[in-house]
Structure formats: structure tokens, C-alpha cells
Amino acid sequence: MYVKKNEPSHTDDALTQLGEDLRGLRRAQGLTLEDLAAASGKSVSFISKIERGQARPSVTTLQELAGALGVPVGWFFETDGPVPADERPFVVRANRRRKLSYSGLTSTDYMGFEDHLLSASLDGQLALGISTYEPGGNSGDELYTHMGEEAGLVLKGQIDLQLREKVFRLNAGDSFSFAGDIPHRYSNPGDTPAQIVWANTPVNLRR
Incomplete structure (x- = not known):
């Protein structure tokens, strides 16, 4: 599918949402980037890039981050298809x-x-x-x-x-x-x- 330059794709949206989920969960647990890096074995810069939607983590990386945060890796995945962009910030089905x-x-x-x-x-x-x-x-x-x-x-x-x-x-x-x-x-x-x-x-x- 052709995507205009500077126009976000669905993949960009997914990475942005993943980063927001990771950052929100980390902060809700009172952890700094340094804390999460130490617990997961990943670098501070790499985790920061994930949180800003600028890096695509592998499933293995997500498993390691999830383990460090005490949540199942499924936390970072939708369970029943994509959520409409206008719904996700407000509604949980x-x-x-x-x-x-x-x-x-x-x-x-x-x-x-x-x-x-x-x-x-x-x-x-x-x-x-x-x-x-x-x-x-x-x-x-x-x-x-x-x-x-x-x-x-x-x-x-x-x-x-x-x-x-x-x-x-x-x-x-x-x-x-x-x-x-x-x-x-x-x-x-x-x-x-x-x-x-x-x-x-x-x-x-x-x-």
C-alpha cells in the first residue's frame, strides 16, 4: 500500500500505541527507564526509542520487558482485532x-x-x-x-x-x-x- 511521505501508516500507529502502553505501565509502577533497563537487560536508549515509537521490538524483547514489569506479554497485544483509533484512549471492551x-x-x-x-x-x-x-x-x-x-x-x-x-x-x-x-x-x-x-x-x- 502506498503511503504518502510524512503520513503515518497503520504500522506507525501500532508502534506509537505500543510505546505509550510501555511508558504508561512503567510509570504506573514507579519505575525509571534505568530501573526497567536493569530488570530487562535492555539498554536505556533502546527502551526510550520503543516508548517513543521509534523502534520495533521483537517478541522476545517484549517477553523480557513484560517479565520485568510483571505482566503477561499479551498485555502489549490486542486480543480480538484492532481497536478503532478514536476509541482506544477512552473505551475498554x-x-x-x-x-x-x-x-x-x-x-x-x-x-x-x-x-x-x-x-x-x-x-x-x-x-x-x-x-x-x-x-x-x-x-x-x-x-x-x-x-x-x-x-x-x-x-x-x-x-x-x-x-x-x-x-x-x-x-x-x-x-x-x-x-x-x-x-x-x-x-x-x-x-x-x-x-x-x-x-x-x-x-x-x-x-
Whole structure:
């Protein structure tokens, strides 16, 4: 297909979006270019070029970057065909939610729960997601903290929200909010899956 000079192609658009996704995810995890370079074994200049849409990473490189960031490599790929350019910055379709993993981000083992990102972008001040906790699942054995604020709504099942020494038993329809610097932890005490929709501000995926 002929492309006019200086007119972006669909490939250019894809590289630009890939770079934006990588930069947004890196920043949301509080990592510098140097941090990601050290964790992935890639150079700072190469990662910077990827983030600016000026370099095409191989699948192997994406796997290494994904591993360093604690996400599956599928994070960087569409799951059901291309997303319309005017839709992607604002809308996340149910079949295109991106899965979040926390392995490698902390020393704490996260057991029996899974996060999916509902936000269309990680470049803003708000992250929205949905967590599913299997029976007995939890966010880790230890309480943890982060910057900003956190709020959520229990969609189904039961959740025990621990804030410092206090544990609150939450049922479907119950909601919560607290400052992220309060040590906290989630767990599912029930015998059916539990689900929470949550929001963090500013964006911080190390919830």
C-alpha cells in the first residue's frame, strides 16, 4: 500500500500505541527507564526509542520487558482485532481487558486472585480495575501500603478488608475507601469467588 511521505501508516500507529502502553505501565509502577533497563537487560536508549515509537521490538524483547514489569506479554497485544483509533484512549471492551500480575514486583506472594485493568490508559491520574479472589484467595500474607487513595465496591461474594489490626467483613454491594498509606490487605473468607471493582489515585499498580 502506498503511503504518502510524512503520513503515518497503520504500522506507525501500532508502534506509537505500543510505546505509550510501555511508558504508561512503567510509570504506573514507579519505575525509571534505568530501573526497567536493569530488570530487562535492555539498554536505556533502546527502551526510550520503543516508548517513543521509534523502534520495533521483537517478541522476545517484549517477553523480557513484560517479565520485568510483571505482566503477561499479551498485555502489549490486542486480543480480538484492532481497536478503532478514536476509541482506544477512552473505551475498554470486555474482551480486551488486560490482565495484571504482581509477580516480581514485591517479595510477597499473591495467592488466588487476579486483576484486570479497566482503565483505557495508564497515563492519567486514575487507575480503575476489577479483582477476582478465589475462595481463600488473598492479596498476600503481609499488609502493604502505597501512595494516594484507594476505593472499591464488592460486586459479589465476601471480602475481608484488613486496615492495620481491624478486619471488616464486606458483602456484595458494600463499598470502601481509604488512604493508601494505611497498611492493608484483602482476602476472600467465603467458599465462592469474590469480585471487587477498585480505583487508585494517583495511578499506582503496586496496590
